[in-house]
Structure formats: structure tokens, C-alpha cells
Amino acid sequence: MKKRLILLALMLPVLVIAAAAASLVWLIDQPLTVANERVEVQIPRGASMRQAANAVADAGVSVSPSTLYWFARVGGHANRIKAGSYAFENGVSPRQIVEKLVRGDVLLQSLALIEGWSFRQVRALLDGHADLAHDSKGMDEGELLRQIGASEAHPEGLFFPDTYHFERGTSDLDLLRQAYGQMQSRLNDLWSKRAEGLPLKSPYEALILASIIEKETGQGADRPLISSVFINRLRVGMLLQTDPTVIYGMGEKFDGNLRRRDLETDTPYNTYTRAGLPPTPIAMPGGAAIEAALNPAESDFYYFVARGDGSSEFSKNLAQHNRAVREFQLSQKRKGS
Template identity: 55%
Template sequence: MKRVLVRLAAACVVFALAATGAFAWWARHPLPLSGSPLEVIIQPNSSVASVGRQIARGGVGMDPRLFLLLARLTGKGGELKAGGYTFEQGATPLSVLEKIARGDVTHYVVTVIEGWEFRKMRAAIDASPALKHDTRGMSDADLMRAIGAPESAPEGLFFPDTYLFTRGSSDLELYKHAYRAMQRRLADAWAARASGLPYKSPYDALIMASIVEKETGQAADRSMIAAVFINRLRKNMLLQTDPTVIYGLGERFDGNLRKRDLQADTPYNTYTRSGLPPTPIALPSLASLAAAMTPAQSDALYFVARGDGSSQFSNSLPEHNRAVDQYQRGKTR
């Protein structure tokens, strides 16, 4: 038995040495690239595992699990930096890791998240040390004039995406690019819209898309949520959507929406004012734009959160009240 254990231990040592040697060879061996040069974007605030997945999706032939192991073994997992990286033929796993740890970027990035209010977009852009901040001190209206936009209220007019730029670029150029991107997406969606929608202009549809964006818990519900609000507009019913009320409260909102908030009139209170609010309330995604332009075919007028991120839709108030009892109050009838 002792000889068996000794042999087993020796085999384990040999296997470990072989595995270590194979891993060391792999770390210094050129990787297959889908193109050369190859540009890969690493998003801000990415975990090591996420960086590995982004590298693989970007066209670098490296198993994300092996990248994670390499980052841990070298101690560089906490040093990885966001940005746009260029990789050439001959790049090895170790050189890829070291480049990202050094932050040897060809482009810097700012990511604008769908559902953000414009103030969050401004904060993210203001926080980038690689940009030239020409908009610092400008009001929102001044900023809109500076980029040549006819609108004075910026909410909803910038497309949420990841934007690349070189060090020293003006933040005005980034705003212009994001504004023009939204104008293109909005024009395309408007051209493909369903007939008979209760919108007077593409801007109305943009407002609706922003509401859909803030009300959607699961992506599959977007078109149904849009249908509910469009049906209510057609019937001259109040939209009664909480996100517009919250937007109207601004910094006064403390995370708890109260009955008195629903009763306090503001231009954005869709419990006290009919129709759409005066501006969008967030930056809508492409999916929300599509939902606002091509809603589901439904007679639903109400919906309530089920508690799992999805919504229960109802065609009548009694049906909706039963759904509220079931999903919000824990009652059954």
C-alpha cells in the first residue's frame, strides 16, 4: 500500500509539473486573432471574468477561463483597465494581459447606460480624465446650443452606447456623436413605425420610449408595456406611470414614492395631467424605441409587477384589481 501511495504521489507531481509547463507554454504562445490589427473594447468596471469574455467576443482566440487563471496567477487581476486595445498577430495571452494591466489603450471609452437620466451621462463624461472638458460650467441649454442641437432640453436625446475617443478629445465631440446617433436611430424607427399611433412627432415617440425604458423589468415585456400606454392615450386615459412622477420630483425623491407625491401636480405627474410628459425622462434603448414604434397588438390597459421582474397585463380594471391583490397584496379571490 505504501508503494502504491508513493507512486500515486509521484504521478501527481509529474502531472502537476506537466500541467504547469503546458500552461506556461500556452501563456507565451501566439494566439489566433480574427483580424490583425484587432480592436477590442474593455468596458469600465468589468470584472476579470468579464474582461476575459470581452476579449474572446472581440476576436481573440483565448478561453476566458484560462485568462482568469492567468490573471490570478500573475496577480494582475486588480490592475485591468477599460479602453480600446489593439492587438497584432503574435500577441500571446501574457502580452494581452500585460497590455490591459498597463492600460496601453489606443482609445479611451465612456459608456452611457440605457435608462440613465442626462445628468448621469454628464457626470460620467465629466469624470473622464482623458477628455478635454469644454462643457464644464455650461448649463444644459448652453451645451445643446454648443453642439448645434435645436432642442434646449437634453433629456432622452443622446443614444446610450460605448463611445471611443483619443486622449485630449473634446467632450463636445462626444456629445455631438451621441446626439447624432440618437437622431439616426429615432429617424429609422419612425420610418418603420406602425400605422395609427397617437404621436404628433418623432419626439412624442421618444418620450414614450423613455417611459417604456423605465417601466420595463424584463425585455420581453417592452412591446406590451408600450401597447398599454398607447391604448391609454387613444382612450384619453391618464398614463399614471410612476417613473414620470419620480422624474418630476427630481432630487426631492428619496427612494420612497408616497401617495402625496402622486397627488402633487408637476408637469411630469401623469396621475394629474393627461397625455405625455413634456420631455423624455431617460435615455431610451434601441429596443424601447422599437417597442414605442411597433407595440404589441393588445387591448391591455393596465399592468402590475409580478415581483419577479415580469408584469401581469389586464384589459379591464376589475381584472387589474385582482392582479394587484394577487401580486402586490398577496391575496387571491
């Protein structure tokens, strides 16, 4: 009898541990309810598994923090969780929560940079985005370029227009660094595949031309022909005479109306008064505009005018161009009357 009592006393802790383990195994796969069916939880950098478990429960997930903690501890995951913003929905299990924290399956935010935008528009978007850390706010452009590793002196046109995904709390400088790197990669790749004999000395000059094409194009199909007009003009030394560069040079003084005196007022960006390309891009060109700049259509066009439907009418000489201007401008005035 005494031996049985001793054996039972020895086995009891083992049975208790086994029962606790079985209970934990059962609990970790049970579906949980979530407040409002979905919650977001922010796990700060350096948080312990116990702190993360408490944060998940405090956010409205019906889980015992101890269950999460001990499952992670027993499985060797307690020191492997990653910081970030996580989303949990109804039906998630404790096992899935811990696995998500270990994978770093964080909730990503998004931000879209649009073709044709100026850098001023880009900075306004970054400064107003609630999920970014605004490390560049108030930073002058020279310092900003140094921070992202750019060698150029002016930020205009250096960032590739695309939709970028990032974790909440990411530095806006990191996003700009990514967009700059993508532009450099796309530009250099297309430069290596450029047509022969272009009057462009560097990838940066191609970027400048691409930004003009981006601003001048109403329909994508016209890009290669618009590019051919500017390439033909550069080859023979004609002025580019493109309104978007004049508007860019006016800056905040532009009120939406481009007047004759604006075309006659000299600035570094006035392509009616200065030959060649302007000193910098005037906007962010997309990949299609860069492709058009480096692989223009073969044409003998030197002029184009908007038809009013987004497309352009191309002309070989000034007489044809003047007729097209009269035709389409008169047509637009009739439609507006």
C-alpha cells in the same frame, strides 16, 4: 598607385553611406525592449518627428531617437505622423513604431452611456472621466445644446446609450455630439418604419414614450406589451399614470419612496394629474424601447403591474388589474416577511 588612392577616396564616402544604410535597414526591424513590457506615449499636436522619437525613447522604449528619426526622414514619413496617445509593447520594432505613428493607430479610451440613465448621470460621468477634455463643465444646458447643434430645448433623452470610443483629450462636447447624432439617426429611421395609426405626432413624442417604456420595463420581452398599454391609453384619453414620470418630476426631492401625496402633487411630469405625455423624455431609451414605442404589440390591455420577478402582469380592465395588484403585492410582502 595615385589613381587607386583617388578612386578609394571617392568610393569611401559611398561605402560609408552604404554601410550606414545597411545598418539602418538592419536596425529598423530589430525587436526592442519596453519598460514594464508596455508603455503609453502621448504625441502632442504639432510635434515634429524628432520630438516624437524622443518622447518614445523617454517613455521607456529601448530605441535610439536618431534611428526613428532617420528611418522616418529617409522614408518620407517625418511630416506624416499623427498626434495622439500610443501604446507600445515588448518586441516592437522601430519600423512598427514609425508605421504606427503614421497610421494614427492611437490608443482609444471608452465610455458607456447606459439605457435608462438621466442626463444628470451622463454629465456626472463625463465630468469625472479623466481622459476627456471637459469643455462642457459648468456650461448651462441651453448653451451645451447649441454647441452640439441640437434644436431641442431640453437635453433629457437626446443621447443614444452605447459604448463610445475616443482618443484621449477628446472634448466631451464631441462625444455628446456623436451620441446625439446617433440618437437622431436611430430615431428617424425607426419613425419611418412605425406602425400606422399611432397617437404620436412626431419622433420627439416617440422618444418621450420610449423613455417611459425604458423605465417601466423589467424584462425586455415585455416592452411591446407595455408600449401597447400606453398607446391604448393615449388613444382613449386615459391618464398614463406611470410612476417614473412622477419621480422624474420630483427631481432631487425623491428619497427612494413614492408616497400618495407625491402622486397627487401636480408637476408637468405627473401623469396622474395631467393627461397625455410629459413635456420631455425622462431618461435615455435604448433602440429596443424606441422600437417598442413605434411598433407596439396589438393588445386590449390597459393596465400592468410588476410580478416581482422583473416581468409584468397585464390586464384588460380595472377589476382584473386590482386582483393582480392584490395577488402580486401580497406575494411580494410574503416573500419580504
